[in-house]
Amino acid sequence: MTTSEYASARETTEGRVFTVTGGDWDSVTSSIDPLSNEKIVVNMGPQHPSTHGVLRLVLELEGETVTEARPVVGYLHTGIEKNLEYRTWTQGVTFVTRMDYLANMSNETAYCLAVEKLLGITDQITERTQTIRVMFMELQRIASHLVWLATTGMELGAISMMLYGFREREYILDIFEETSGLRMNNGYIRPGGLAQDLPDSAVKKIRDFLVYLPKKLKEYEAMLSGQVIWQKRTQGVAVLDVTGCLALGITGPVLRSAGLPWDLRKTMPYCGYETYEFDVPTATTGDVWGRYLVRLAEIKESLKIVEQALDRLRPGPIWVADKKIAWPAQLALGVDGLGNSLEHVAKIMGQSMESLIHHFKLVTEGFRVPPGQVYVAVEHPRGELGVHAVSDGGTHPYRVHYREPSFVNLQAIPAMAEGALLADVIAGGASLDPVMGGCDR
Amino acid sequence: MTIRPGTDGDVPVTASTNADLGAPAQTPPSPDKGMFGVKGTGDVSGFGRLVRPRPAVFDSPRPYGGYFDDVYDALEEAYPAFSEAIEKVVVDRAELTLHIRPERITDVCQVMRDDESLRFELCSSVDAVDYLGSDERRFHISYQLTSMTYRRRVRLEVSVADAVPVPSVTGVYPTADWQEREIYDMFGVVFPGHPNLTRILMPDDWEGHPQRKDYPLGGVPVEYKGAEIPPPDQRRVYQ
Numbered sequence: 001m002t003t004s005e006y007a008s009a010r011e012t013t014e015g016r017v018f019t020v021t022g023g024d025w026d027s028v029t030s031s032i033d034p035l036s037n038e039k040i041v042v043n044m045g046p047q048h049p050s051t052h053g054v055l056r057l058v059l060e061l062e063g064e065t066v067t068e069a070r071p072v073v074g075y076l077h078t079g080i081e082k083n084l085e086y087r088t089w090t091q092g093v094t095f096v097t098r099m100d101y102l103a104n105m106s107n108e109t110a111y112c113l114a115v116e117k118l119l120g121i122t123d124q125i126t127e128r129t130q131t132i133r134v135m136f137m138e139l140q141r142i143a144s145h146l147v148w149l150a151t152t153g154m155e156l157g158a159i160s161m162m163l164y165g166f167r168e169r170e171y172i173l174d175i176f177e178e179t180s181g182l183r184m185n186n187g188y189i190r191p192g193g194l195a196q197d198l199p200d201s202a203v204k205k206i207r208d209f210l211v212y213l214p215k216k217l218k219e220y221e222a223m224l225s226g227q228v229i230w231q232k233r234t235q236g237v238a239v240l241d242v243t244g245c246l247a248l249g250i251t252g253p254v255l256r257s258a259g260l261p262w263d264l265r266k267t268m269p270y271c272g273y274e275t276y277e278f279d280v281p282t283a284t285t286g287d288v289w290g291r292y293l294v295r296l297a298e299i300k301e302s303l304k305i306v307e308q309a310l311d312r313l314r315p316g317p318i319w320v321a322d323k324k325i326a327w328p329a330q331l332a333l334g335v336d337g338l339g340n341s342l343e344h345v346a347k348i349m350g351q352s353m354e355s356l357i358h359h360f361k362l363v364t365e366g367f368r369v370p371p372g373q374v375y376v377a378v379e380h381p382r383g384e385l386g387v388h389a390v391s392d393g394g395t396h397p398y399r400v401h402y403r404e405p406s407f408v409n410l411q412a413i414p415a416m417a418e419g420a421l422l423a424d425v426i427a428g429g430a431s432l433d434p435v436m437g438g439c440d441r
Numbered sequence: 442m443t444i445r446p447g448t449d450g451d452v453p454v455t456a457s458t459n460a461d462l463g464a465p466a467q468t469p470p471s472p473d474k475g476m477f478g479v480k481g482t483g484d485v486s487g488f489g490r491l492v493r494p495r496p497a498v499f500d501s502p503r504p505y506g507g508y509f510d511d512v513y514d515a516l517e518e519a520y521p522a523f524s525e526a527i528e529k530v531v532v533d534r535a536e537l538t539l540h541i542r543p544e545r546i547t548d549v550c551q552v553m554r555d556d557e558s559l560r561f562e563l564c565s566s567v568d569a570v571d572y573l574g575s576d577e578r579r580f581h582i583s584y585q586l587t588s589m590t591y592r593r594r595v596r597l598e599v600s601v602a603d604a605v606p607v608p609s610v611t612g613v614y615p616t617a618d619w620q621e622r623e624i625y626d627m628f629g630v631v632f633p634g635h636p637n638l639t640r641i642l643m644p645d646d647w648e649g650h651p652q653r654k655d656y657p658l659g660g661v662p663v664e665y666k667g668a669e670i671p672p673p674d675q676r677r678v679y680q
Contacts, residue, residue: 073619074642079658082651086658117534246562246589249616260589267592372533375585375596377565386566388583399652403566403585411619440642 039067044425046075052151052429053436057413059425066425069417071410076440084400088366089115090327092397094187099402100438101184102147105140105176106380107438108189109133111400113270114376114389115191118369121320125192128316130272132198133189135206135309136176137271137378138302142213143172144381144433145295145302149220152292152430156233158224168216171209178202192326193319203310210307217299224292234288238416238428241286248415249408252383253298254432257283257290264379271378276305288431325367328359366395380405382433406432406439501532508593509537512559519556520549538583538596543607546584546599547634550613553586553595561586561595564614569624573654577602580630584610584617601630609634627652 009018020042045056054075060068080099084092096111097104116122150165173183179202180188180195188195224230240248245255255262263280265273281297283290319326329340348355371393377386383405392398409432416428504510509532516539517523526545531538541549553561566585573579578600586595601607609632610617621632622641629650632638640647649656663670 074640074644077642079651082658120534247615249564249614251563262589267589268594373538373570373583374534374536375566375583375594384565384587386585388566388568388585390570399570401566401568401570403568407619407623408616411616 042422046072052434055410055429055434055436055439057417057425057429059417059422061422064422066417066420066422069414069425071413073407073410073436073439076436078441080441081400081402084397086396088395089191089369089397090366092400093190094185096400096402097185097187098437099441100380100382100385100404100406100435102144102435103140103381103385103438104184104186105133105136105189106378106385107402108186109137109271110376110378110380110385110387110402111389112189112191113378114374114387114400115369117374117376118372118389118391119191119325119367120370121192121322121325124320124322126317126320128197128314129193129318131309131313132194132318134271134273134276135306135313136179136188138305138309139172139175139206141302141381142299142306143169145299146172148295148381148430148433149292152427152433153224155426155430156230158227158230161220161224164216164220168213171205171212175202175205175209178205190327192322195327197318198313203313206306206310210303210310213303214300217296221296231289233423233427234292234431235285237288237424238420238431239285239287240412240416244412244415248412250383250412250432252380252405252409253291253294254409254412255383256280257294258286259284264377264384268377270376276308278302278304288427291431323358324362328355328362368393368395369397377403382406382435382438383409402438402441404438404441406434406436407441410434410439498529498531500529505530505532505537507535508591512537512593512595513539515556515558516549516552519559520552522548536594536596538598540598540600543599543601543605546597547608547610547613549597550584550586550610553597554613559588560590561588561593563587563589564610564616565594567610567617567620567624569628569630569652571628571652571654572600578605579603580628582607582624582630603629604631606631606633608632609638611635626650629653 009016011017018040040061042059042061043056044059046054048055056072056075058070058072059066078098080095084095087095092111092115093108096107099107113122116125146165146169148165150162150169153159153161153165176186176188177183179198180186182188186195240250240254240258242255242258242260244250245258245260251262259282261280261282264270265278266280278301279297281294281301283293329344348359369391371391373388373390375386375388377384379385384403385405386403388399388401388403389397390399412432413425413429416432417425420428505513513530520526522545526542526549527539528542529540531540539549550564553559563586564584565587567582569580569582571579572581579602581598581600584597584599586597587593588595599607607630609621611621611632612634618636619641621635622638624630625632625635625638626640626643627650639645643651
């Protein structure tokens with residue numbers, strides 16, 4: 001063999017080991033003796049466009065068949081759970097929204113539900129806040145599924161789908177921006193309420209979106225569902241049945257694609273989901289195709305929920321009545337953007353020293369949460385998102401642990417990939433929809 | 442609740458910088474200066490030096506309410522060594538927590554999963570909390586079990602001292618694999634019976650276990666392009 005510029009070789013006790021740096025596979029494979037060296041270990045990632053962020057897969061190949069797959073995670077670990085312990089309960093929202101960056105609203109709501117349960121104010125959350133939370137979580141689910149459709153399309157060769165998916169998602173991010181000021185990492189849902197009220201301009205945008213998306217969805221279905229390449233790349237690929245899913249703790253669309261209609265919005269409702277009319281889509285194939293169908297159907301169900309939420313939206317307070325918890329700001333649109341209303345500032349600065357003290361203490365020190373622990377779970381776009389929050393009675397969380405569906409679901413990669421073809425590892429991994437920011441936290 | 446960095450030998454806060462790397466002078470940290478030269482604890486709330494008494498957790502009296510009694514009775518019936526396995530039963534905020542002796546956790550999980558009146562098919566989450574300073578058994582490991590058949594949730598909790606192993610439940614719930622690895626990584630609790638207990642989120646050669654309460658936040662030197670900046674609490678203070 002001649003050592004090519006792409007693959008340097010060195011001898012080890014197990015045989016010859018190549019370090020492939022890219023490019024020319026022919027020069028690598030032709031130099032391998034087919035009789036003695038059948039196994040190749042391929043290190044896919046962590047920088048690989050089709051591993052959804054910084055996921056690394058160590059694959060042992062025999063020809064094109066994967067004999068062993070080992071996912072390696074942790075490249076995006078940022079110590080969010082540790083950081084939370086050094087901030088107030090309200091500031092925690094800013095951190096948790098950055099975990100799964102495609103499902104900010106779900107992260108925030110789960111966290112806030114946990115804090116509210118610890119505080120014992122779950123039933124004091126106002127009707128309007130509940131409705132907005134539900135609406136935003138569903139818009140978030142649509143956005144997340146659109147990104148899934150986009151990236152999976154790209155990975156399986158349907159590049160147009162990527163452009164369309166990201167384009168449609170941008171409409172939702174516009175709605176979030178209109179409301180919270182930020183496209184992503186909104187920090188919008190707060191313990192006890194919302195950062196600010198939903199403006200009328202955002203309501204109009206949501207109404208427009210409800211008309212816009214169904215038309216586009218039909219086009220995407222027409223583009224992908226009937227396409228032979230798409231079918232061949234997804235049908236019968238990366239099959240995982242219900243038993244496998246439960247053993248590995250897989251929830252969300254992957255579990256539902258295997259046929260079990262387990263959706264926390266129906267089975268263990270929160271935020272008043274039991275009052276909305278929607279179905280839980282399932283498939284029975286348990287393969288990538290089934291997950292595609294389930295996610296498409298879920299987008300439509302989410303649109304139904306958003307519509308119902310919009311219809312029942314009534315003016316009203318967004319914060320809990322308890323002034324020891326509710327954020328003291330009286331927000332108004334000023335010339336320089338969103339800020340405290342001048343009246344409020346004039347009042348607390350000029351007339352009421354107590355209001356000023358209260359405002360200052362609540363914002364800098366935060367509220368106290370009675371000691372104890374809770375576990376709250378919501379149906380995240382990727383499965384069960386659980387928050388285990390522990391308080392020791394102080395103004396900071398004692399511990400917050402996120403049961404991240406991306407983290408748990410990635411354990412299924414060996415079960416899906418081993419024995420299959422290398423190309424199907426991409427399809428299978430994509431069908432899990434892992435977001436590494438959430439996985440590594 | 443005062444957490445001082447660098448009290449445990451396990452924690453790499455005193456990484457020695459052997460040469461002058463252009464970093465700020467390596468003055469020894471003053472005992473009463475915290476991160477970024479802050480006096481005291483660095484907690485701006487004004488309550489940083491308060492020592493909060495840790496509330497004791499008591500047994501809840503029966504009846505527990507809801508399905509909790511059913512779960513308790515079904516487990517008592519299905520598991521012969523029930524009385525010696527259960528340490529405490531706590532009902533708080535409409536959640537049931539069964540405190541289990543560490544050596545019994547695998548058996549209890551097996552019964553919880555397989556008995557037809559329990560059927561906790563899904564182990565939703567496994568995670569740990571470090572109750573440093575409470576008593577000898579500082580690490581509490583929680584197993585959030587979900588019964589899809591009955592739509593119930595129960596938390597099992599196991600508490601152990603430092604360096605005491607907890608049997609792995611991966612044989613019963615394979616999903617605990619990565620979650621136990623995370624606990625080992627973050628807290629240093631060892632799970633005998635785990636197929637591959639290695640670090641998962643931190644690098645393989647990391648020293649210490651970051652989620653322990655005596656491990657400081659940001660207590661490691663920052664490396665960038667070959668130069669090493671000492672951790673914030675060891676930097677020179679400008680005042």
